[in-house]
Amino acid sequence: MSQYKAIILVGGPSRATRFRPLSLDVPKPLFPVAGAPIISHHLAALSKVNGLKEVLIIGFFEDHVFSRFIDEASNEFPHLHIRYLREYQSLGTAGGLYHFRDEILRGNPQQIFVMHVDIACNFPLNEMMEAHMKHRGLCTMLSTKVPREQATKYGCLVAKPDTHEVLHYVEKPETFISDLISCGVYLFDIAIFGEMKKAIDRKKDSQHEESDYLWTVSDDRLRLEQDLLRPLSEGRKLYVYVTEKFWRQIKTAGSAIPANAAYLEKQAQEHSDRLAQQKDDGPEIIGAVYIHPSAHVDPTAKIGPNVSIGPRVTIGKGVRIKNSIILDNVHIGNASCILHSVIGWNSKIGAWARVEGSPVADHNVAMMMNGVKSQSITILGKEVSVMDESIIRNCIVLPHKELKSSFHSEILM
Structure with missing residues (x-):
């Protein structure tokens, strides 16, 4: 019997429209950041939690989307049992948890981690567990401080400074409430399923008051933040663990670049052997850089900081790259320059x-x-070609385009 289980919520294909054009070719959870799919950073953190043996990925992508990734991840994290559970339709962020509650409860775990896939973070999961064991509320949520002017874009919370008890939680408030926001990582006690049942009953009751025949199965959508956390905060069952370490949301395609930088810098602090090292006969490496073993980088190139270079990439003489992600099989000609781009x-x-x-x-x-x-990161979709001596600045380019001249601040369809 293991005390913990984890659930990663991955959503589905209709959601990641803001991640286009990258999500046209790979589902966002599998997009590589710092040389590994976004979701593998979650698994790496979960693999360090004592007593955690099983990870369930819940979403409404087709089953085959994750099958190869799960095979590879099972080899990389042999002591984690990783499975994908597919919703029959989009059930909302908590609806999928409730729908698969029998699977989640199998083996009698006492606590479950729930994490959204579209974040990059330090994942202080063991620290969250320690905090949770002290107060024994129904939920401990990971939280961080953001600049005041950005706070209303997230779920905001007000907590007691001494006990960390959450007094008030509002998803995307219209006015400023607090600069403490939810990070999308939660540790729930198993009793949470009772609260979900109450939330569904509340929704049904409010529907019934309006009209009986309007209630349909599709209204089974249950939202973690609005339908569950807000009532928990009112019932004084919600607690917060505040992290000082990095946290990034990965919503738009451009947001992959700061997430990439954050993970590379974390690996540099941990002295990870995944990162490229400066060698006498190799390219000049500045800061944290990941280069796939199968990539070929000319020794006269200058790479970094915060660059990830994928499999089978070829980089010519005198090329300069910084703050960028170069995906599989890209060819970069001599003396070119790539900055703040995917x-x-x-x-x-x-x-x-x-x-x-x-x-x-x-x-x-x-x-x-x-x-x-x-103004944003420049993104070239799949199979885009840029002619010699062209300048592409602040553009989003959809797949299979040939750019024969320079472009500035455009979305090139």
Whole structure:
């Protein structure tokens, strides 16, 4: 019997529209950040939790989407039993948990971790457990402080400073409440399923008051944040663990770049042997850089900081890359420069070309603001070719495009 189980909520294909054009070719949970799929960073953290043996991935992607990844992850984390459970339709962030409650409760775990997939974070799971064991509320949520002007984009909470008891929780409030936000990582006691049942009954009651015949099965959608956490905070059963370490949301395609940087910097602090080392006969490496063993980087190139280079990439003479993700099979011609960009699979960048985005503080901005392309990371979708000596600046380029001239601040369909 293991005391803990974990659930990673991955959503489904219709959700990741803000992650386009990258999600056209790979589902967001499997997009590589710092040389590994987003979801593998969650698994790496879970593998360090004592007494945790099983991880359930819940979403409504087709089964085959995760099958190869689960095979590979099971080899990488042999003591974790990893399975994918597919919802028959989108059930909401808590609906899937309730729908699969028998699977989750099998083996009598006492606590379950629940984490959203679209975040990058330090995952202080063992510390959350210690905090949870002290207060024994129904839920401990991971929380962090954000700049005041960004707070209303998230679930905000007010907590007692001494006991860490959450007094008030509001999802995306209209006015400023607090700079403490929910990170999308929770540790629940098993009794949470009783609270879910109450939440469903409350929803049914409010529906019945309006009209009996309007109630349909599709209203089984249950939202973790609004339908569950808010009542828990009112019932004084919700506690918070505040992390000082990094946390990033991965909503838009551009937000993959700061997530990539955060994970690479974390690996550098841990002196991970995954990172590229400066060698006499190799390229110049600045800061934290990941280069896949099958990539070929010319020794005259200068790479970093915060760069991930994927499998079978070829990088020519004198190339400069920083704050970027270069995906599988990309070819970058001599003397080109890539800054603050994601270069999609099988793309070709000519010689003396320049691809650059704008480093921005808030990566969850919409692509267009008032009809103008907002400043952001430049993203080339799959199989994009950029001609020699072209400059592509602050653009989003959809797959299979040939760019024969320079472009600035456009979405190229």
